[in-house]
Amino acid sequence: MTEPMTEPVAEPVAEPVAGPMIERPGAVAPQATPTGGSPVVLSLTGAELRRGERVLWSGLDLELHGGEFIAVLGPNGAGKTSLLHAVLGQVPLSAGTLLIGGRPPRRGGDLIGYIPQQRAVAPHTPLRARDLVRLGVDGHRWGLPLGGRGLRRRIDELLTEVGAQTYADMPLGLLSGGEQQRVRIAQALATDPALLLCDEPLLSLDPHHQHAIVDLLDRRRRARGTAVLFVTHELNPVLPLVDRVLYLAGGRFRVGTPDEVMTSSVLSDLYGGQVEVVRAHGRYLVAGASVPHHLDHTEGVPS
Ligand SMILES: Nc1ncnc2c1ncn2[C@@H]1O[C@H](COP(=O)(O)OP(=O)(O)OP(=O)(O)O)[C@@H](O)[C@H]1O
Numbered sequence: 146m147t148e149p150m151t152e153p154v155a156e157p158v159a160e161p162v163a164g165p166m167i168e169r170p171g172a173v174a175p176q177a178t179p180t181g182g183s184p185v186v187l188s189l190t191g192a193e194l195r196r197g198e199r200v201l202w203s204g205l206d207l208e209l210h211g212g213e214f215i216a217v218l219g220p221n222g223a224g225k226t227s228l229l230h231a232v233l234g235q236v237p238l239s240a241g242t243l244l245i246g247g248r249p250p251r252r253g254g255d256l257i258g259y260i261p262q263q264r265a266v267a268p269h270t271p272l273r274a275r276d277l278v279r280l281g282v283d284g285h286r287w288g289l290p291l292g293g294r295g296l297r298r299r300i301d302e303l304l305t306e307v308g309a310q311t312y313a314d315m316p317l318g319l320l321s322g323g324e325q326q327r328v329r330i331a332q333a334l335a336t337d338p339a340l341l342l343c344d345e346p347l348l349s350l351d352p353h354h355q356h357a358i359v360d361l362l363d364r365r366r367r368a369r370g371t372a373v374l375f376v377t378h379e380l381n382p383v384l385p386l387v388d389r390v391l392y393l394a395g396g397r398f399r400v401g402t403p404d405e406v407m408t409s410s411v412l413s414d415l416y417g418g419q420v421e422v423v424r425a426h427g428r429y430l431v432a433g434a435s436v437p438h439h440l441d442h443t444e445g446v447p448s
Contacts, residue, residue, distance in 0.1 A: 182210075183210040183211040183212050183213070183370065184210065184211045184246075184370075185208050185209070185210055185247075186209050186210065186211050186213075186245065186246060186339055186340050186372040187207075187208070187209040187232060187243075187244070187245055187340055187372065187374070188207070188208045188209070188242075188243070188244045189205050189206060189207045189208075189241065189242070189243050190206055190241055190242045191204060191205070191206065191240060191241035191242070192204075192205040192206075192207075192231075192238050192240070192241035192242070192243055193205070193238060193239045193240035193241055194224060194227055194228070194231055194236065194238055194239055195239040196224075196227060199396075200239075200396055201223070201224030201227055201393075201396065202223075202224050202228075202393055202396060202397070202398050203240065203396070204241075205241070205398060206400075207391060207400060209340070209372045209374060210372060211339070211370035211371075211372055212366045212367065212370045212371065212372065213366075213372050213373070213388045213389070214362070214363075214366060214372075214373045214375060214383070214386045214387055214388050215373070215374050215375065215387070215388065215389050215390070215391055216375050216376075216377055216380055216383060216387045216389075216390050216391070216403075217374060217375065217376045217377070217390075217391045217393065218377065218378070218380060218390055218391070218392045218393070219392055219393035219394050220394055223393040223394050223395070224393055225344075225376040225393060226262060226344055226376065228374075228376075228393075229259070229342045229344055229374065229376060231243060231250070232245065232250060232257070232340075232342060232374065233250065233252065233257060233259060233342065234249075234250035234251050234252045235252065245257070245340065246339065255336035255338065256336075256338055256339050256340060257338050257339075257340045257341075257342060258281075258333035258334055258335070258336060258338035258340070258341045258342070258371075259333055259341075259342045259344075260326075260329055260330055260333045260341070260342070260343045260344060260346045261329070261344050262344040262345055262348075263322060263325070263326060263329075263345070263348050263349060266317045266318050266320075266325055267318060268318040268319075269316075269318055270316060270317055270318045271316060272316065272317050273313070273314050273315060273316055273317065274304065274309060274312055274313050274314070274315055274317060274320065274324075274328040274331075275300050275301075275304065275313045275314060277317060277328050277329070277331075277332050278300045278303050278304060278328060278331045278332050278335060279296070279300055280332065281303075281331070281332035281333065281334075281335030281336065282296065282299055282300060282303075282335040282336070283296070299335075300313075301313070303331040303332075303334060303335055304328070304331050306331065306334065306361060307327040307328070307330050307331045307334075307357075307358065307361065308327060308354065308357055309324065309327045309328050309331060312324055321349075322348075322349035323349040323350045323351060323354060325349075326346065326348065326349050326350060327350075327354065327358070329346075330346060330358060330361075334365070337369060337371075338371060339370070339371065339372065340371070340372045340373075340374070341362070341365070341371050341372070341373045341374070342374050343362075343373065343374070343375045343376060343377075344376045345376055345377055345378065346358065346375075347359070347377065347379065347382055347383075355382050356382075359382060359383055359385075359386060362375075362386065363385075363386050366386075373386075375387075380403070380407070380429055381428045381429060384403065384427065384428070384429070387403050388402070389401060389402055389403075389406075390402070390403050390405075390406040390407065392406050392411070392412070392415060394415040394416055395415065395416070395417065397415055398415075399411050399415060403429070404424075407422050407424070407429045407431070408422055409421050409422045412431065412433070413433070416433070418433060419433050420432070420433035421433055
């Protein structure tokens, strides 16, 4: 078993409390939290995930509170997407516990909104943007789907929220990557989830729309208490929202505020080689031979 060689920077978290199930977004069942106030939406205790022979991460203790925004960083293959799959109940932990609103994860349901990593859409799919969002609104329900004017209004609201209303009736295959991404975000928000899992949702978006989506997520978490677990290779575009960073690398991890984790010593330790981190003009610049080229928050600094 691979032990994390670096300890989480954050304070040790309390034992997960088996509290009542979250019933509706925005009305998260209250649970005592170490920070007080907002409820614990997601808790991982001693969590380990294996893929085949490989331990992606182990000994992971993490609590995500209502309204909190955690950025998940790390190189390719570190296990960021796998973490989201574990939270979705698609992959079981190999050790430890994972609770959502005090309950084990289960597939389906409307507590979690998921923006998956971008995938190509079949060019001739008849599915329109509004159909995809509709699946988010009533796709998880048993029995007859919702119908009528209320449903149409809800879908229009969601499409408007992400700035996708002008192509609501276009087949998805005809939309650009960025346009498709905005529709996926609308779909993920459809149930007004208590927990939003985002897998590199800003990919393919131009700076204007990146900004609009970051703004939207910020408003959501403030107004509705939505907790956000946000996988990204680029920290800077979301930095104003980030409460804590979970940095996964080489089977190890660090958790803490951006200033605690994004330091030369922490990243050098995680990567096992010299990494320089500079904070300038409200951005983190990371450089070092050990840092893979894809690590886009090296923007502006040659590695
Ligand atoms: N279904 C699976 N079976 C076996 N191994 C898998 C499976 N899915 C993923 N893996 C492996 O788990 C590792 C972590 O994959 P994951 O997609 O979680 O990484 P990531 O950090 O999200 O990477 P990236 O930044 O490239 O998206 C990879 O080595 C991958 O090959």
